[in-house]
Amino acid sequence: MTKTCRRRGGAVFLAGFVCGLLGFSRPAFALNPALDVNQFAHTAWTVRGGFVKGTISSIAQTPDGYLWLGTDFGLFRFDGVRHVAWEPPAGQPLPSSDIFNLLAARDGSLWIGTAKGLARWKDGALTQFTELAGHYVYTLLEDREGSIWAGTIAIGDANLCAIGARVECYGGGGRFGNAITGLHEDRSGAIWVGVVDGLWRWKPGPPEFHSLPGERDTIQSFEDDGNGYLMTVARGLRRFVGGKSEAYALPGVAREFRPQRLLRDRDGALWIGTIGQGLIRQHQGRTDVYSLTHGLSGDTVVNLFEDREGSIWVATVAGLDRFRDVAVPNFGSSQGVSNASVTSVLAASDGSLWYGASGVLNQWDTSSLQGIAPGARAGGKTIVVPNSLFEDRRGRLWVSTLDGIGRLENERYTQLPGVPGGSAVHAMAEDLEGNLWVANQNDGLFRVSRDDPTRQFSWATFGRKDFASALAADAGRRGVWVGFQTGGVVHFHDGQVRASYTTSDQLGEGRVNTLRFDRTGALWAATEGGLSRLNNGRMATLTSLNGLPCNSVHWAIEDNAQSVWLYMTCGLIRVPTSDVAAWAASVDKDGDRTRLVRTTVFDNSDGVAIRSGAGGYSPQAAKSVDGRIWFASADGISVIDPSQLPFNSLPPPVHIESITADRNAHDARSFAEGGGLRLPPLTRDLQIDYTALSLAAPEKMQFRYMLEGRDRDWQDAGNRRQAFYNDLAPGSYRFRVIASNNSGVWNETGATVDFAIAPAYYQTNWFLALSAGVVIGLGWGAHRIRIGIIEKHEREISALNERLMKAQEQERIRIAGELHDGVMQEMLAVTMMLGTAKRRIPNESDARATIDKVQEKMIRVGTDIRQLSHDLHPPALQDAGLPGAVRTYCEQFSESSGIPVSCEADDSARDLSRGAALALFRVVQEALGNVAKHARAKHIAVRLTRSAGVVSLVVSDDGAGFDTTSLGTSGGLGLIMMRERASQLNGKFEFESAPGRGTTIRVTVPFR
Secondary structure (H helix, E strand, O other), X not given: OHHHHOOOOOOOOOHHHHHHHHHHOEEOOOOOOOOOHHHOEEEEEEOOOXXXXXXXXXXXXXXXXXXXXEEOOEEEEEOOOOEXXXXXXXXXXXXXXXXXXXXXXXXXXXXXXXXXXXXXXXXXXXXXOHHHOOOEEEEXXXXXXXXXXXXXXXXXXXXXXXXXXXXXXXXXXXXXXXXOOEEEEOOOOOEEEEEOOEEEEEEOOOOEEEEOOOOOOOOOOEEEEOOEEEEEEOOEEEEEEOOEEEEEOOOOOOOOOOEEEEEEOOOOOEEEEEOXXXXXXXXXXXXXXXXXXXXXXXXXXXXXXXXXXXOEEEEEOOEEEEXXXXXXXXXXHHHOOOOOOEEEEEEOOOOEEEEEEOOEEEEEEOOOOEEEOOOOOOOOOOOEOOOOEEEOOOOOEEEEEOOEEEEEEOOEEEEEOOOOOHHHEEEEEEOOOOOEEEEEOOOEEEEEOOOOOOEEEOHHHHOOOOOEEEEEOOOOOOOEEEEEOOOOEEEEEOOEEEEEEOHHHOOOXXXXXXXXXXXXXXXXXXXXXXXXXXXXXXXXXXXXXXXXXXXXXXXXXXXXXXXXXXXXXXXXXXXXXXXXXXXXXXXXXXXXXXXXXXOEEEOHHHOOOOOOXXXXXXXXXXXXXXXXXXXXXXXXXXXXXXXXXXXXXXXXXXXXXXXXXXXXXXXXXXXXXXOOEEEOOOOOOEEEEXXXXXXXXXXXXXXXXXXXXXXXXXXXXXXXXXXXXXXXOOEEEEEEEEEEOOOOOEEEEEEEEEEEEOOOHHHOHHHHHHHHHHHHHHXXXXXXHHHHHHHHHHHHHHHHHHHHHHHHHHHHHHHHHHHHHHHHHHHHHHHHHHHHHHHHOOOOOHHHHHHHHHHHHHHHHHHHHHHHHHHHXXXXXXXXXXXXXXXXXXXHHHHHHOOOEEEEEOHHHHHOOHHHHHHHHHHHXXXXXXXHHHHOOOOEEEXXXXXXXXXXXXXXXXXXXXXXXXXXOOOOHHHHHHHHHHXXXXXXXXXXXXXXXXXXXXXXXEOO
């Protein structure tokens, strides 16, 4: 159990919970012998519905889990969902496509009996036996020693052949007549051979023939029956004991029938396939019949088979049927329930079960699963049209009928006066004081007391326009709790509503279907919006957000096996009591309503008749004294035994069947042992078909797969049996798939298949390397071309800047010459004319003083013009170069401004081009001018250097400095001019300043 149920990385949500049930669940290896055949889950596949061609004459199951079907049109393989026509390998044909008998041997081989010989399929090879070539192989048997026995039908003499290390055949002389129709090995190892007029005991010892006087029909089937054997004959069954045969009568079958096949299942029930009368099952002294009218695919049964999970397979002339056990069997009219329309179900304290059906109160004996005649426990009085039922603490049964409310006590029925009944009574309850409360849809709520008169409370008393749908009384509080049709729960006592709860208090939405108190005193309400709990004034509701598969709850009940059962619109749900308690504790402790609970879902495949709405009467479910839970279903009464749940402990074999790449299908098994499949380049659409062989309920199987090399984790596929990929790159892959059966048991080994997608030439490593080299080469070439273009562009810009600066310098020289030779000469002439005029004017004249002032102004203007001419065309720059011009200018500036200037000028910068030298000289002029105007500095440092192909100029002072953010993004006008001069030379301009910390200007230009 531990190994089987171990999970792989969360492979299934409920695996741990389900496996925990294994200790008290019965394995699903047999059908419940106590149930009728009509109560099993039945599925039919018909030939008319397109299942297979022809009649299925034989069924076998190989160890890999596949079901094999032999027909007169060939061999089919079936996994419970898909059937596939089996094709033999090329060059290995079957003797005939008309297949009559199949045998799955213990060594894994499949023996195929055809109309023209015998074949064996094993390990991918098909073997034919020449000794049986051309013979109609009618029956096959594997004995305990592993030998295969084959019986034939022939126009002449039939043969019996034993196939072991060699083939030995027996026949001739009319010993077997023209047909061997039955083979059987009994418990002692004896081989029995059925022929037309009797049977042979073939071994051990010498063969013995036993005739059957009066019988001239074939014996097609044998089955052990205690000390003897049952055999099929033309007019029924015969029992063979002590060398003699006798007629065998089936209980409950009075008319003659024609049996054709017998099967004793592993739990002892006898299955009989008949000709024209369907299927007969004998179990525990009872006989059931299941025929075409019940849903069988056909009334003539050809073969019977029991698979490894205990399901019974029936091959008829019209199709294939499967019968399997269910967790929730239903009891209807076929099992003695008077009518399938059950209104309410009540489990009495004496162990009996009461229910209302077909307008009559019925009693059911839960121990014998048989009904008790209506009125047998009511003094002969038949109680008609019962709706709601209730048992009080004294064991009295209260019944709501059309005549009113009645009480059944000591086999005597008494009508209760003053309380209307009928179909309007939806619920009854008994409070702490022994009062009976009755909810009547039309007339309100009634309280029936032993000592006080009956009281009636209209629904208006509750402030309601609807009516009560559920009642419950608390053993620790007086009064009654009332749940309403349109929602809401109230506590009612002494004619008043003491407490009220609605959806605003976290009560589930919609109709309150049932109310119940648990052992801790908490109130549980099954509503259309979930399962609500009220404890200490706090309401909380379990919904799908907490892990429930849906929300609407018809009723809830706790079993004796530590589980809570919920009947919901999505099935019958099992929740561990521990999970419910943990959720409730989380709500009570800190108000956390989000805790998850684990669930197990029982749906239609488990026998649960799912209903969209809850019944209108109560109770809808009851727990009998033996722990079983009974509830009204859509077609009778259903029951579940929590302590005896069927459990399928066999992990399903998993197979990968095919890989389809771009519509080309490949059989996965053909290359699984050959190192995998190699797919062509550019494969796009990939489909992988897989399956798992649990035939009991294939629709409940779950699959997970992973493609190693692409998927990082397991992919949940549900019950889908295909995986699709359309984005796979070239490379090697391994596909893995695992599966679980209907009980959640996983085959963690699963199946794997390796395949590879070949790369196209342009996806190969050499092509990628070559392409990378080409791209790198092209990139490098493009880079060098771009660098050349940039360098050429820079040279052109530099040349343009050089020409521009030369032009500017020439213009400055021209302007300086004009100022010196033109303006200065004119001003000199004016000055001389003023001197001549002054000499002609008397000394005491005011005009003489005015002329002196004009001469002084003219001298100052001339000095300024001379300085401007000198600045526009500094002679020192032309004569001494940039280093000398800088030193000279610093000395002149220091003398004129009175600010000490330390100057360092590297003579190696003398070779700088004239344009660049003039630009840097102008920067020195501008920087020192700014210091003189704004800085109030005490010292200035000028440093001109050349290194590593660049010329650097740094001018710094210790003046007032300024806030650089206050200048905006562009700075002052002087800074703009200096930055532009540096930019024209493809240089870099930087400045640093802060209030009180002086200013530093740094210009770096390439050396040309």
